[in-house]
Amino acid sequence: MRITLKDIAKELNLSASTVSKALSDSYEISAETKKLVKEYAAKHNFRPNKIAQNLKTGRSNTIGVVMCSISNNFVAQLLDGIQTASEAGHYDIIIMQSRNLESLEKQAIEVLRMRGIDGLLLVPMASNSSEKELKELQAAGIPVVIVDRTFHSLDTHKVGANNFYGAYQATKHLLERGKKNIYHLTVKGLGVSEERLKGYNAALEEAGIPVNPAQVIAIDQSTGRSVEELIKEAIHPLLASATRPDALFCATDEITSRTLGILADLAVVVPQEIAVIGFSNTPNANALNPALSAVVQPARLMGEIGVLKLNELMKSKNKEVEFETIALATELVIRKSSL
Amino acid sequence: MRITLKDIAKELNLSASTVSKALSDSYEISAETKKLVKEYAAKHNFRPNKIAQNLKTGRSNTIGVVMCSISNNFVAQLLDGIQTASEAGHYDIIIMQSRNLESLEKQAIEVLRMRGIDGLLLVPMASNSSEKELKELQAAGIPVVIVDRTFHSLDTHKVGANNFYGAYQATKHLLERGKKNIYHLTVKGLGVSEERLKGYNAALEEAGIPVNPAQVIAIDQSTGRSVEELIKEAIHPLLASATRPDALFCATDEITSRTLGILADLAVVVPQEIAVIGFSNTPNANALNPALSAVVQPARLMGEIGVLKLNELMKSKNKEVEFETIALATELVIRKSSL
DNA sequence: TTGTACGCGTTATCAG
DNA sequence: CTGATAACGCGTACAA
Numbered sequence: 001m002r003i004t005l006k007d008i009a010k011e012l013n014l015s016a017s018t019v020s021k022a023l024s025d026s027y028e029i030s031a032e033t034k035k036l037v038k039e040y041a042a043k044h045n046f047r048p049n050k051i052a053q054n055l056k057t058g059r060s061n062t063i064g065v066v067m068c069s070i071s072n073n074f075v076a077q078l079l080d081g082i083q084t085a086s087e088a089g090h091y092d093i094i095i096m097q098s099r100n101l102e103s104l105e106k107q108a109i110e111v112l113r114m115r116g117i118d119g120l121l122l123v124p125m126a127s128n129s130s131e132k133e134l135k136e137l138q139a140a141g142i143p144v145v146i147v148d149r150t151f152h153s154l155d156t157h158k159v160g161a162n163n164f165y166g167a168y169q170a171t172k173h174l175l176e177r178g179k180k181n182i183y184h185l186t187v188k189g190l191g192v193s194e195e196r197l198k199g200y201n202a203a204l205e206e207a208g209i210p211v212n213p214a215q216v217i218a219i220d221q222s223t224g225r226s227v228e229e230l231i232k233e234a235i236h237p238l239l240a241s242a243t244r245p246d247a248l249f250c251a252t253d254e255i256t257s258r259t260l261g262i263l264a265d266l267a268v269v270v271p272q273e274i275a276v277i278g279f280s281n282t283p284n285a286n287a288l289n290p291a292l293s294a295v296v297q298p299a300r301l302m303g304e305i306g307v308l309k310l311n312e313l314m315k316s317k318n319k320e321v322e323f324e325t326i327a328l329a330t331e332l333v334i335r336k337s338s339l
Numbered sequence: 340m341r342i343t344l345k346d347i348a349k350e351l352n353l354s355a356s357t358v359s360k361a362l363s364d365s366y367e368i369s370a371e372t373k374k375l376v377k378e379y380a381a382k383h384n385f386r387p388n389k390i391a392q393n394l395k396t397g398r399s400n401t402i403g404v405v406m407c408s409i410s411n412n413f414v415a416q417l418l419d420g421i422q423t424a425s426e427a428g429h430y431d432i433i434i435m436q437s438r439n440l441e442s443l444e445k446q447a448i449e450v451l452r453m454r455g456i457d458g459l460l461l462v463p464m465a466s467n468s469s470e471k472e473l474k475e476l477q478a479a480g481i482p483v484v485i486v487d488r489t490f491h492s493l494d495t496h497k498v499g500a501n502n503f504y505g506a507y508q509a510t511k512h513l514l515e516r517g518k519k520n521i522y523h524l525t526v527k528g529l530g531v532s533e534e535r536l537k538g539y540n541a542a543l544e545e546a547g548i549p550v551n552p553a554q555v556i557a558i559d560q561s562t563g564r565s566v567e568e569l570i571k572e573a574i575h576p577l578l579a580s581a582t583r584p585d586a587l588f589c590a591t592d593e594i595t596s597r598t599l600g601i602l603a604d605l606a607v608v609v610p611q612e613i614a615v616i617g618f619s620n621t622p623n624a625n626a627l628n629p630a631l632s633a634v635v636q637p638a639r640l641m642g643e644i645g646v647l648k649l650n651e652l653m654k655s656k657n658k659e660v661e662f663e664t665i666a667l668a669t670e671l672v673i674r675k676s677s678l
Numbered sequence: 679t680t681g682t683a684c685g686c687g688t689t690a691t692c693a694g
Numbered sequence: 695c696t697g698a699t700a701a702c703g704c705g706t707a708c709a710a
Contacts, residue, residue, distance in 0.1 A: 002479060004687060015697045020689060030695060050453045051394045052687035055702050060390070062433075062454075070422065071415040080410040083436050092450060094401075094433050097422050111431060114389045115401075140341060254622075261626030282623060287600030289628030343703060354681045359705060369679060391703035394686050682709070687702105694697080 003046050012040060023048070054116055063310060064112035065095045066105060067123040074253055074281040074299050075123075078147065081303025082121060089311055091118070102129050109133045113142070119310045120144045127191055128153040143313030147306040149191045150325050157309040158325040159302055163192050163279075166295040166330030167199025170277045171249055173293075174338060175207045179247035179275055183238065184216045185231065185259060186251035196251045196279065215245070219255065231258050239268065247271075247338070250278030256294065257282060260337065264289045270337050277338040285335060293338035296331045342385050351379060362387070393455055402649060403451035404434045405444060406462040413592055413620040413638050414462075417486065420642025421460060428650055430457070441468050448472045452481070458649045459483045466530055467492040482652030486645040488530045489664050496648040497664040498641055502531050502618075505634040505669030506538025509616045510588055512632075513677060514546045518586035518614055520554070522577065524570065524598060525590035527559045535590045535618065554584070558594065567597050574601060586610075586677070589617030595633065596621060599676065603628045609676050616677040624674060632677035635670045 009016045014037070022029045022037035023046075040046075054060045065082060067075055079095065086093050094112060098105035105125055110133065112120060120137060122144060124130065134144050134154050146152045150160035174182050184200050186193045201211045219230045238245060250256035256278030263270050270276050270290055280294040305326060313321065348355040353376070361368045361376035362385075379385075393399045402425060406414055418434065425432050433451060437444035444464055449472065451459060459476060461483060463469065473483050473493050485491045489499035513521050523539050525532045540550045556577075558569045577584060589595035595617030602609050609615050609629055619633040644665060652660065 005689095006687075016687085017689075017691095017698080018696055020687095021696085024689090028695060033695080047449070047453050049394075049455070049687050051390055051399070051455045052702090053689080055388075055390045055394050055686090055704095056688045056690085058702075069419075071412075071419040073410075073412075076410040076415045080408075080436075083409065083434075087436075092433060092435070092454065094431060095422075096431070097419075097426075110386070114386050115431065116388070116390045257623040257626045261623065261630070264626065264628075264630065284596040284600065284621060284623060284627065287596045287603065287628060288623065288626050289603075289630070291600070291603065291628070344705095345703075355703085356682080356705075357680055359703095360680090363705085367679060372679080388703050391686090392705080394688090394702090395704050395706090397686075680710085682707105684705105684707090686704090689701090691700085692698090694695105 002049075003044050004049065008037065008040055008044070008046060012036060059118055060116040061090065062092045062094055062115070062117050063119045063121060063307070064109075064115070064117040065093050065121045066098055066108045066112070067095070068098050068100045068125055070095065070097055072253060073283065074297060077281055077299035078123075078303040081300035082307055083303075084300070085304040085307035089307065091307070091311075098125055100125050102126065106130050106133055109137065113137060113140075117142060119314045121147055121306050121310055122152075123148045124152045124154075125149075126189070127151050141317060143310060145306050145310040145313065147302060150327065151191050151194070156323050157313065158323075159306045159309060160192070160325075160327060161297040161302065161330050162327040163195035163330075164199040164202070165327075166279065166297070166332070167196035167249070167251070168203045169199075169330075169332045170293075170295050170338075171200045171203035172206070173332065173334065174247045174249065174275060174277060175203060175209075177247075177275060177338065180209075181243060181245045182215065182247040182249055183245040184249050184251065185234070185255050185278075186216065186218050187227075187255065188218045188220045188222070190252065193251045200249055214243075227254055228258050228262070231255060232262055235259070235262060235266075239266070245274060247275040247277070250276065250280075252278070253280045253282065256280045256292065257288065260288055260292060271339050275338045279330075285333065288337070290337050291335035293332075293334045293336070296333055298328050298330070302328055341388075342383050343388065347376065347379055347383070347385060351375060397455075398457050399455040400429065401431045401433055401454070401456050402458045402460060402646070403448075403454070403456040404432050404460045405437055405447045405451070406434070407437050407439045407464055409434065409436055411592060412622065413636060416620055416638035417462075417642040420639035421646055422642075423639070424643040424646035428646065430646070430650075437464055439464050441465065445469050445472055448476065452476060452479075456481065458653045460486055460645050460649055461491075462487045463491045463493075465528070466490050480656060482649060484645050484649040484652070486641060489666065490530050490533070494662060496652065496662050498645045498648060499531070499664075499666060500636040500641065500669050501666040502534035502669075503538040503541070504666075505618065505636070505671070506535035506588070506590070507542045508538075508669075508671045509632075509634050510539045510542035511545070512671065512673065513586045513588065513614060513616060514542060514548075516586075516614060516677065519548075520582060520584045521586040521588055522584040523555045523588050523590065524573070524594050524617075525555065525557050526566075526594065527557045527561070529591065532590045539588055553582075566593055567601070570594060570597050571601055574598070574605075578605070578607065584613060586614040586616070589615065589619075591617070592619045592621065595619045595631065596627065599627055599631060610678050614677045618669075624672065627676070629676050630674035632674045633672055635672055637667045637669070641667055
């Protein structure tokens, strides 16, 4: 068992409250007593019981994080940023996954709430998912910050990337490279992908190229089949068709890497036959076949700013705050796959 | 504010303890009362305050996880497995990073302990890091399971991969492909890499090839310089030398991917000029240049088993347990880089 | 079958 | 400057 305030009090012939105050440097305690208590505490390796502190104070110094998945590069980097920033702010974080299921998302929020978090960082799975639960949380004085999916309906701070402009830039780059028939590969039901599609469309329109819905291919992950398979099925007929693309714009990390792998398998020469560019945060972009040109999201920064904004809200309890939506700039890194 | 036991009690003209018992299905409460209470609780969305429960019961239903880093594929997958398994066991997890610093590792353990975790899952940074703190934890009845780094000195369950055999297999594969001059690229001070080196050596010895220390190149990350740079510096002279390698065995995920990228930059044709194989859990192995042959660790499984073993220890409080060290089989996936 | 009293470890209030 | 007391929300002997 570990030593408690009471133990110290008994040993030193003081009261528990005096010890408590001494340890928290209260002005009402004499320097002498403070020294005595602190030395004893240090010597016996006393650590206050957080649980009891939490119960008493109503705060937990913990922020909850709910994300769709944790095993992809973007999210791993995001988490890294969140971790770093919360350490700096002396917050602990509890991480839960929603696995892209609203039921799990709701459950995760509920679990975190029961645990007594001081704030929530959420990568929501859809545009108004868990809205009721989130509003309840806010009503209970627990602030929420939305990360990545800035299109979510909740009224609060939101931090994401400028998906529109990132996609616009990438598409424009392909156009500047002389590509005429650019396909857009994306996934169904992923919120951020809509902005990316708009960016793609905007670049085409600006170049005077009519937007052709047939050039937009949306992978449906809800089928339960692997993304790899689905992309293959989508790409095969394309290669044989009269309207064979000369460039592919891939809207997500996974699609981008997989597409590159599939094209390599098919011995399609990238970028000579087909150029490829996409959103990706893989640290291996250089080692891909060929080195991948990519729109890179500032994932770590996103996590850090998310924590920062949450911190603001947690400090400014009850004050009226003007909520903002922050769109961080993406970075277009040109390597070989798009040249 | 949220509704408490007392509120329900007052509203229903019962005592708090009756309500508490009713909700936990105590045999001493009448079916009638139970129904009444439960319905009221459900209707008013009552959730017991975990903090209070924890304080009372001394358990928190939380397991702490401390790992070196969270932004690499292996760890992300490991975390995913841990998450999955702890959800199944109705445990929440708190994740902290040690960033490969023993001071941070100790601190993380301390923070988790103060938070009142029921068990700890640790990927230790060195062979006897934080041993004192871990022993204290165990002495306080909080079990610890070591993950990945099974060479750690603590007496407890340990779950890792069979690094020796994985490396042995990979090296043997290179030998079977006729490679004569296989170099080993590794990092300094990473515990698991030692076993991998032994596996490499064993395969060479078995083939009657004398082990040559000059063929082992250890990257020193403590310099603060990037792994990319360091590998470049190591590889450049090699390529020009009389003893130019015909194969590289890379001991870690990062080294493997980076090496592939560097060789591509240098226009060294893999595997014709130099074959490459290594430990890697990247999901993009197919898309690498060329498709990467790799020793894959069962990271998710490792996480799940870690939680399982921890669960065993948490249940069997005080009982004598025979600690075991589990070495999970790796998988050798041959693609193009080693052919 | 239900209620009372107490304690988990801490902090806050108030009295001395 | 220090100490007694109450309280946070819950669970549990024990009493009724």
